[in-house]
Amino acid sequence: MPELPDLEIFSRNLHRRLSGRQLKEITVRNSKKLNVPVTELKETLESQKLTSVSRTGKELYFGFENGAVLGLHLMLKGELHLFTDGDSRKHTIVELVFKDGTHFSLTDFQGMARATLNPEADHTPDALSEAINQEFFKRIFASRKATVKNVLLDQHIIRGIGNAYADEILWEAGISPFSAANKIPEAKLRDLAKAVRHVLENAVKQISKADPTIISGELRDFLRIHTTKKTHSPSGVPILIDKTGARKTYYTQEQEIFN
Known part of the structure; x- marks a missing residue:
């Protein structure tokens, strides 16, 4: 299971690779843990520019120019993929396709990884925050x-x-x-x-x-x-x-x- 240090590096690398790209389409292939209807997710995020990728706790936050946030939690066996061949990966939870042809997906053969639109604020301190003393x-x-x-x-x-x-x-x-x-x-x-x-x-x-x-x-x-x-x-x-x-x-x- 990826832990805080892994996710910190993932967020930095994904920010560098994806920020500034415009989202063409988001596809949800497993919506069991999605907190909103798929139609709402698509209406909120499609055609928006991705402005940031960051980490908070054990989640990755994808921030868009309209202020919306897509939170991804990998749980135990979630994996992240970047590709351009257009073929979806196995056990996909959610897939983002950007206008330049870049594909990004979250997969989990256990089906436990989750995507959340606009996660609720969590005031529990992050392990790397100054509050931990x-x-x-x-x-x-x-x-x-x-x-x-x-x-x-x-x-x-x-x-x-x-x-x-x-x-x-x-x-x-x-x-x-x-x-x-x-x-x-x-x-x-x-x-x-x-x-x-x-x-x-x-x-x-x-x-x-x-x-x-x-x-x-x-x-x-x-x-x-x-x-x-x-x-x-x-x-x-x-x-x-x-x-x-x-x-x-x-x-x-x-x-x-x-x-």
Whole structure:
């Protein structure tokens, strides 16, 4: 599943490739999760110029000159495609055709990816916003007995952090993922806030360096803890794996537990 750093790079590359192009046609091939009638989507967006592509949380926002926004959420298995051959890709959710012949599509063989016209404003802070600091975590964690990893993954508390990067962030902060959020001392909350920004910003740099034009998929070779390719952390401590349902947590005994 693409996470915040992947989507940040996707948005930058799609903005560079598509902004300024005029939309000729939008086709919805799976409308189960569309929030408006297809006719309304077409009337709102067709013939409009695309002015921006940006990321917010785990969604991509396509902004048009009339002020309308098309939000795309890839969910677990969504993929993005740019092409000019005119043949639709398999399992297409939505396809945009621009007047210069460029095609862009969102596909998902599970059918879970969704398109939304003019998504409602979400005031939950993005993981890379300035609001994510020590005071934020102090306020948010104060009344929460849930494990710190579960809190980090809650998109209603902080947007954009997924499973892999939660493990990376907590390892860098030296906090066990099984710690109770309300038991973590203030000094560690400062470390956590720093780790959120450093891990995510570094991942953006690493992905951009490895594949400057990427618009789909995920790159994980640079991860230090959440990886099957390594058995020990950078400091030489064995990486442990705990499985809860379909989710795996990667951690080491270097991380302090607070309960």
